[in-house]
Amino acid sequence: MTTPERLQLYGAEISYFTAKVRGYLQWKGLPFDEVPADARVYREVILPRVGFPVIPVVTLPDGQTLQDSTDIIDALESLHPEPSLSPPSPLQRWLARMLELYGDEWLLIPAMHYRWHHNRDWAVQAFGALSAPELPPQAQRELGERKAAPFARAAELLGAVPAMHAAIEASYEALLLELDAHFTSWPWMLGKRPSVADFGLFGPLYAHQYRDPTSGAIMRALAPRLVAWVERLRDGRASGQDEGTADEQVPDTLLPVLRRQMREQMPELADTAERFTAWLQAHPGEPVPRTLGLHDFTIDGCTAPRIVRPYALWMLQRAREAYLILDGNDRLRADALLDATGGALFRDFPDPVPLRRDGMSVAPASG
Ligand SMILES: N[C@@H](CCC(=O)N[C@@H](CS)C(=O)NCC(=O)O)C(=O)O
Structure with a gap:
């Protein structure tokens, strides 16, 4: 198998962890091609290189394969140290990892809940279109049902069972207000400069909660300044924000978010x-x-x-x-x-x- 000359990001617009890596690559200014992970890509690239079906996967021009958003970012940071993603102070470096942990691992619960319990039809169609872009819509829908089934089941396994729906929604909507208040005062999670905290939260908040139609309407109604942050990251407007603006402050507006994570x-x-x-x-x-x-x-x-x-x-x-x-x-x-x-x-x-x-x-x- 030949490896293309440029960095390749195998993923999807609907994928949580692809959004995290894409946001990082855009900020970093690394040239890359994003290749939608259709059935052929899984068969010819992902399964042979990784051994199990997952996105995102990155390949480098030297033939290396990287899998797992956290390892992808770490590996690219070592290969391309400038501009450094690392915040200026050790305290902020710790907080960046705390918030990455929160975005990656805990916001999966509301992200999966809203996708599979409020945006199901849309998501099924999107899964079918990703897997087989060449098929007509009805056939994509049928395929989407099969492809989406394990993900829809995962929503419940991750805790989005009916008895939890109201609590998950109350907590998520309160988080939206907290983040909106934060982005009233600050452009990025840790203040003046993007960090892995931004990319970690961008996964759920863009790929699911902004793009999925019902979730996007909720975000637009409750948190317009969070929407502006999502759109800045989506449009690559984080790049160029890496110099001269860093300081060691920890924004007070993050405290409610950290309290929620701790609780x-x-x-x-x-x-x-x-x-x-x-x-x-x-x-x-x-x-x-x-x-x-x-x-x-x-x-x-x-x-x-x-x-x-x-x-x-x-x-x-x-x-x-x-x-x-x-x-x-x-x-x-x-x-x-x-x-x-x-x-x-x-x-x-x-x-x-x-x-x-x-x-x-x-x-x-x-x-
Ligand atoms: N920890 C991994 C998670 C990757 C992941 O869960 N990817 C999803 C799509 S966003 C997937 O392909 N899941 C397949 C599975 O869970 O079996 C990362 O950070 O990359």
């Missing part, structure tokens, strides 16, 4: 860590499955089961590493921020053994 996501991650550690003890040397059964999570006082996903611990580990290296005044500021946002569980997190990513799951880093 909703952190207890679920701590329970994931405990279950994962128990699983490892019971299954020494075995490959870690993508999910480890079900556990309860809570949003706005409403509790239901969702799948336990070890992968999220790898994203969390990255945020913990960025926190644990803070010292002196930076650590004091981080701890004051954790106190102000109900973040004790993050500060005292029950870390599992060090992990590496393994496909869509993890493995002990020493294994």
Whole structure:
């Protein structure tokens, strides 16, 4: 198989994690071609190179294949250090990873809920059109039903069961207002300069919540300044924002968002860590499955089961590493921020053994 001369991004406009990588590539100013992941691309590029069906996938002119939005961004940052995506202060570097974790792993719940419970017909058609652009609309619809079925099921597995719908919507709509207030004062998540926090949140907030028609109407009605941020990223207007504007401030308007993350996501991650550690003890040397059964999570006082996903611990580990290296005044500021946002569980997190990513799951880093 030959590799094209330019960087190729195999993905889709409807895909959460493709949006994260595309937003990054545009900001970085790296020339790339985006190739829609139709059935042929899965068959001829993704499956042979990655071994399982997933997007986004990036190929480099030297033939390397990159998979996983976080690893793609890390690898491209090492190959192309300038302009650096890394925020100027260690405190902001930690917060960028916190918010990336929130965007990647927790906003999946509202993003999947709204897509499959409020935009289903539109999404089915879009899945069919992506897979077989050459087919007529009715045939795309039938194909879309088949292609979309596992994703629609995933919405429930991730926790968007009927008993949670109202709580998920209340929390998400409150988040929209919080983000709208933030973007009244600041152009980007960490203030004056885009960071991986912006790209992490752009995944759900563009690919699902802005583009899917019913969700887009909600965002436009509740959060016009968030819409303006989405459109700046979509149009590549983040590029050029990388010089001379950085400072070390942490916008106060992020506090409500961090509070929401600490309240909703952190207890679920701590329970994931405990279950994962128990699983490892019971299954020494075995490959870690993508999910480890079900556990309860809570949003706005409403509790239901969702799948336990070890992968999220790898994203969390990255945020913990960025926190644990803070010292002196930076650590004091981080701890004051954790106190102000109900973040004790993050500060005292029950870390599992060090992990590496393994496909869509993890493995002990020493294994
Ligand atoms: N952690 C991965 C997640 C990638 C992912 O979930 N991609 C979705 C589309 S946005 C997909 O292809 N999912 C297939 C699956 O979940 O089996 C990343 O950051 O790239």
